[in-house]
Amino acid sequence: MAVIAVFNQKGGVGKTTTVLNIAASLALLERKPVLIYLDPQAHVSLALGIKNQQSSASTAGFFRDNTPMDRIMRRLANQIRLLPGHPDLSKVDALLGATPGVAGTLKRGLDAALAWEDSPILIDCAPSLGVLSLNALYAADRVLIPVTADYLAIQGLNRLYLALNVLEGPLKRRIPRRIVLTRFDEAKPQCREALAGLKTRYGDNLCDTRIPDDPALSESPAHGMDIFAYSSDSPGAHDYRLLTMELLSKGFFQ
Numbered sequence: 001m002a003v004i005a006v007f008n009q010k011g012g013v014g015k016t017t018t019v020l021n022i023a024a025s026l027a028l029l030e031r032k033p034v035l036i037y038l039d040p041q042a043h044v045s046l047a048l049g050i051k052n053q054q055s056s057a058s059t060a061g062f063f064r065d066n067t068p069m070d071r072i073m074r075r076l077a078n079q080i081r082l083l084p085g086h087p088d089l090s091k092v093d094a095l096l097g098a099t100p101g102v103a104g105t106l107k108r109g110l111d112a113a114l115a116w117e118d119s120p121i122l123i124d125c126a127p128s129l130g131v132l133s134l135n136a137l138y139a140a141d142r143v144l145i146p147v148t149a150d151y152l153a154i155q156g157l158n159r160l161y162l163a164l165n166v167l168e169g170p171l172k173r174r175i176p177r178r179i180v181l182t183r184f185d186e187a188k189p190q191c192r193e194a195l196a197g198l199k200t201r202y203g204d205n206l207c208d209t210r211i212p213d214d215p216a217l218s219e220s221p222a223h224g225m226d227i228f229a230y231s232s233d234s235p236g237a238h239d240y241r242l243l244t245m246e247l248l249s250k251g252f253f254q
Contacts, residue, residue, distance in 0.1 A: 002120050002121065002141050002142070002252070002253045002254055003110065003121045003123065003139050003140045003141050003142075004120065004121065004122050004123065004140060004141065004142050004143070004144055004252070004253065005123045005125055005133075005136040005137055005139075005140035005142075005143045005144070006018055006019040006022075006122060006123065006124055006125060006143075006144045006145075006146065007123075007125040007133060007136065007137070007143055007144075007145060007160075008127065008145055008146055008147060008156065008157070008160060009127055009128060009129060009156055009159070009160055009163075010127065010147075010152070010153055010156035010157075011127045012148070012153075013146045013147050013148050013153055013182060013183075014146045014148065014182035014183060014211065014217075015124065015125070015127070015146050016039070016124055017146075017182070017211075017217055017218075017221075018144070018146045018180065018182065018211070018240075019035065019122050019123075019124040020035070020048070020124075020221075020226055021217075021226055021227045021228070021236070021237075021240040022122060022144075022240065022243065022244050022247070023035045023080050023122050023226075024078055024080060024226035024227070024228050024229070024240075025228065025240050025241055025243075025244035026120055026244060026253070027078050027079040027080050028079075028228060029244070029248075030079075031119070031120055031253070032079070032081070032118070032119045032120075033080055033081070033119060033120050033121070033122060034073070034080075034081045034082075034083070034119050034120070034121045034122070035080050035081070035082050035083070035121075035122050035124065036059060036083045036106075036121065036122070036123045036124070036136075037058075037059060037082070037083060037084055037085035037123075037124045038059055038085060038089060038106075038123060038124060038125055038126055038132040038133070038135070038136055039085055039089070039124055039125065039126045039127070039132075040085065040086075040087050040088075040089040040090035040126060041085075041087075048076060048078075048080075048082065048224060048225075048226070053084050053085075053086055054086075055086045055088040057071075057072050057084070058072060058083075058084045058085055058086035058088070058089075059072065059083050059084065059085050059086070059089060060085070060086040060087075060088035060089045060091075060092070061086075062083070062109060063089070063092050063095075063096060063105060063132075064088070064091075064092070064095060068109075068112070068113075069083060069109050069110070069112070069113045070113060072084070078226060078228075078229060081119070085124075089126070089132060092130075092131050092132055093130045093131045093132075096131055097130075097131055102131055102135075103131070103134045103135055103138045104135075104138055104139075105135055106123075106135035106136060106138065106139045107135070107138055107139035110139055120253040123136040123139070123140065125137075129163060137164075137167060137171075137175065138171065140175070141176070142175070142176045142177065142178070142252055143164065143175055143176070143177040143178075144177070144178050144179075144180060144247075144252075145157060145160065145161075145177060145178070145179045145180070146179075146180050146182045146211075147179055147180070147181060147182065147198075148181070148182055148183045149181065149183070149184060149188070149190055149191040149193075149194035149195070150190070150194075154194060154197070154198070157179065158201075161177075161202075164177060177205060178205055178206075178207055178247070178250075178252065179198065179202055179205055179206045179207065180206075180207045180209065180210070180211060180243060181194070181195060181198065181206070181207070181210045181211070182210075182211040183211065183212075183213040184210040184211060184212055184213060185212070185213045195210070207243060207246060207247070208246060209239055209242045209243040209246050210239065211236065211239050211240065211243065212235045212236060212239055214234055214235045214236035216230060216231040216234040216235075216236050216237070217234075217236040219231075227240060228240075
């Protein structure tokens with residue numbers, strides 16, 4: 001199984017939109033994806049129409065009570081297998097931050113879930129480098145970093161890249177990573193300039209596919225749907241299909 005952490009320390013860059021719609025695209029390709037939500041905001045659950053989720057039946061229960069992952073997994077109509085989040089995840093740093101070996105909790109849970117060994121696993125990370133995100137990075141084979149074209153987002157990306165380089169020391173391995181530019185508008189000079197700068201600095205680590213600034217991508221969660229269920233012929237659906245195929249062709253999910 002390939003474990004992909006979708007991570008950025010800055011909010012508002014399309015992280016949840018990206019992880020949700022890549023998972024949905026993989027499901028359409030019958031890849032049986034597993035989506036693990038580690039963000040206390042629990043937006044993925046809401047975007048998939050899941051409300052009033054109990055803490056004990058979420059990833060908060062996994063970290064707090066050692067609930068086996070198989071017991072909190074939900075099979076959704078779009079064929080995604082979801083481990084939902086919960087606002088109680090915000091307490092994990094305080095509860096477990098000083099626990100020896102806490103950064104390996106998620107990896108140990110995944111290693112015990114042998115039924116998923118052929119499935120791509122995507123982790124929607126919290127937008128901060130705390131216990132939850134460290135668990136995701138420790139467990140991940142690769143990292144996908146969504147970023148928008150604005151100045152602050154790109155400065156945050158540069159800092160995140162340096163942080164990942166530092167983490168490679170304690171992890172004793174490389175952290176392969178790819179960057180995807182989101183909310184992209186070819187007509188805006190700012191977007192074109194950002195694209196050129198990212199290509200110069202990050203080269204092949206920047207995905208060829210850019211995700212458009214498509215209103216359907218922000219509308220679909222309000223209807224409890226991924227972009228393919230909500231508007232399969234929209235620009236957003238088209239480009240998330242392309243992005244998924246690009247990542248598959250590059251061996252990102254292997």
